[in-house]
């Protein structure tokens with residue numbers, strides 16, 4: 590169609606330009622009506638936004654991927670954004686104040702049954718044989734996580750205590766290590782391992798040396814043990830009061846070795862040489878001496 594009209598127009602132009610214009614004008618209108626293509630093609634040029642598409646495609650990948658890796662990689666940067674919601678929770682809690690009393694009443698019934706204590710590694714590992722006791726609260730005395738110790742496991746054996754002791758976890762662990770050292774000495778020097786340890790006072794709320802006034806004893810904090818002697822595997826009994834002297838005796842040497850070994854593990858070791866109150870036992874504790882709890886008393 591266009592070709593036919595074009596050829597006619599060319600002929601007319603050749604003959605008379607004015608006539609040709611008069612003839613072509615209406616024809617052009619017909620062509621425009623018949624061929625609406627020119628309009629759609631103009632919209633079609635949307636493909637021209639190809640210049641825009643690249644922009645979109647460039648925008649999509651960079652902005653989206655970039656922020657995500659940053660958020661995932663830099664948790665610290667993400668945290669602040671997560672912390673911001675916190676105020677919302679607080680405000681919500683504040684808004685829920687009217688119902689808070691009920692919730693508080695319900696919560697009170699739960700914590701009252703909870704006993705807050707610390708686990709004891711010496712008990713968990715089997716270094717000491719015993720069990721956790723409830724917190725002790727006795728006036729100024731007490732211990733939050735006391736143990737009832739029946740025996741210690743050292744050098745591949747279980748060594749019983751003549752009577753159970755109530756002690757702190759720290760004391761229990763140090764005591765077990767000390768008994769292990771005494772046991773090795775007894776095995777080497779007396780040719781007999783320890784069968785049991787003869788125990789005296791453990792937890793006891795009183796002043797030092799039982800005085801009416803003065804500082805509380807470490808016994809009042811389950812932080813001290815009194816040992817009166819040992820029993821060997823062959824039945825021999827070694828008693829502090831009976832065998833401390835003579836010092837050169839085989840039993841006396843074991844007691845002094847036990848006293849010296851205790852000085853390396855406890856902060857306070859008092860024996861027959863200290864005073865008359867300790868003529869029949871070795872007092873061991875982990876009381877704090879000095880400004881940094883590193884000083885020791887060994888008498």
Ligand SMILES: [Zn+2]
Nearest residue numbers: 813814815872
């Ligand atoms: Zn004592």
